Amino acid sequence: MVIHFLSSGIFAPDATTYGPIEMLLNAEDREERDRLTEKWRDNKLSELNFVGIVAALLTGCLTSTGSWPRILPNGAESPWPVRTSWYCGIILSLMSILTAAGQTIRLHRLSSHRDALPHIRHLLSGLKGRRKRSSRRIKPGRAQVYTWQLPVMFLAMGVLCMVIGMFMLVWSATWHLHKQNWWDENAKVAVTFTIVAFCSILVFFAGEVSLYSPSNGVDSLD
Structure with missing residues (x-):
């Protein structure tokens, strides 16, 4: 259950990606296969366009990190793990x-x-048209x-x-502090940022859980 949930969101190699491909490869007639293939192609093009735009925005944010306000003491350069993470x-x-x-x-x-459309289906089948032995259905290429x-x-x-x-950046500003005077402006920034970040991450995962729909529960609603 947990593995299926983790693989059904952003990475989606199971139900939300594998299922539609298997359906378009194994539809009953040629007309239905063409309709599903065209639908998959159009949706995939829209998805790729959206991902490309978001990735470009993210790249812009990361390349501008060098101009962010310095929060380290005496304007020191950010530690190498921070720069490495951003360059990655x-x-x-x-x-x-x-x-x-x-x-x-x-x-x-x-x-x-x-x-x-047949060319797209041939590509999605892994160029070999492999079939499952049990049902003789075409299996999408992994x-x-x-x-x-x-x-x-x-x-x-x-x-x-x-x-x-x-x-790492916000907490690296607190590494130089002694225990007796730890609670300064840098520590307040680090703690506040951590609280907001963890709350946001929890809300994000809660949303992902609410969007998770096991594929075996769809037929019962028809």
Whole structure:
């Protein structure tokens, strides 16, 4: 249950990504397969466009960290773990933009083909058309399922690197303090930031829990 929940949100290699691909590969007739393939393609293009925009905004935030107000004593340079975390976030965000652009171009070029929809299905099947032995259903290629999630995965890891860097930055300003005079402005900033951040993270995960819907419970509502 926990594993399925963790894999059904941002990374989504199970129900929200695997399911639609399997359905479009195994629809009853050609017309239904084409309809589902076209729907998947259009939704994926919209998703890639959104992810690319968000990744670009994140990259802009990370590249501007050098101009942020210095909170370390005497204007000292931020510790190397902070800079490392942010630089890692920059490269991950750039990779999110690059993979989103590459997949968008790939889908547009496939869509210009005369037999565009069968070509897309052939690609999603892992180029081998593997079938499950038990039901003879076409099984989506595992590499394809994860490849189409790469932009979102890179974006999520970039956000994580930025948040980790912010935590390290605000707390690094308190490392020099002695116990007797620890509660100064830097400590207040660090504590306040931590409280707000943890509350926001809790609300975020609460929202993710509310959006989680096990795939085996959908049919009972029809």
